Amino acid sequence: MPPLSASSPASSSPLPPDAVVRALRAAGCVFAEDEARLILAAARTPDELAAMVDRRVTGLPLELVLGWAEFRGLRITVEPGVFVPRRRTEFLVEQALAHASGASVVVDLCCGSGAVGAALAAAVGPVELHSADIDPAAVRCARRNVTAFGGQVHQGDLFGALPDGLRGRVDLLTANVPYVPTGEVALLPPEARDHEPHVALDGGPDGLDVLRRVAAEAPRWLAPGGCLLVETSERQARKAVEAFTGSGLSARLAFSDEPHAHVVIGFHQAPSTAG
Structure with missing residues (x-):
């Protein structure tokens, strides 16, 4: 599935949750439903949602897409170029x-x-x-x-x-x-x-x-x-x-x-x- 660019029609209206799941599943994300739920909750605008899905589909780790990783009940901030806690x-x-x-x-x-x-x-x-x-x-x-x-x-x-x-x-x-x-x-x-x-x-x-x-x-x-x-x-x-x-x-x-x-x-x- 091609990336959902911010300039596509999806950027002017909310991307349906099932479309996010399909995009992630097509990219090989094993836990597509769980990842979609987290991305949908984090995105503040349709443009941001489309951009986050694009980044995940092209292989960026989910934690870097979200900007945080869960670790022993804490939300640990993570940034590009930094080791993601396992x-x-x-x-x-x-x-x-x-x-x-x-x-x-x-x-x-x-x-x-x-x-x-x-x-x-x-x-x-x-x-x-x-x-x-x-x-x-x-x-x-x-x-x-x-x-x-x-x-x-x-x-x-x-x-x-x-x-x-x-x-x-x-x-x-x-x-x-x-x-x-x-x-x-x-x-x-x-x-x-x-x-x-x-x-x-x-x-x-x-x-x-x-x-x-x-x-x-x-x-x-x-x-x-x-x-x-x-x-x-x-x-x-x-x-x-x-x-x-x-x-x-x-x-x-x-x-x-x-x-x-x-x-x-x-x-x-x-x-x-x-x-």
């Missing part, structure tokens, strides 16, 4: 919350839109929240989501983005690092491959380059008893756990079957006081 990453947040009792300092690296930090702050309550990303577009977007919870967003390469005053103080450290092997980025669905920054997807030859860097430096930033949580894949899980233990963290793997999510959890043990 529903499976909600499992990372759930695991972090299981270890959040008493946490006062929370850091989210590779924050993208800021979804993980925002969700943690929304659930935990007042905390000192710092989010960081190397991508300027992500930082701009994250500020729109994180500052609502009193958080700060920093730009830079992993821990290099953070204030030095956080060293040894972080109770909860999350990092949804890129973990797609370089050679497999081209095999990703077009919505990710063509519309999301490769820096948020490409994890190096085996997909674990960034994870290893985070695990290696985390003990210098975690408070005694602090916790590091990183999302990974099933086939990378063993090596990811080894990266954690190799850095001195006590590590275990958490798995959720329904979203098929894997999270490595590492604990920074308090120094022994035995004499």
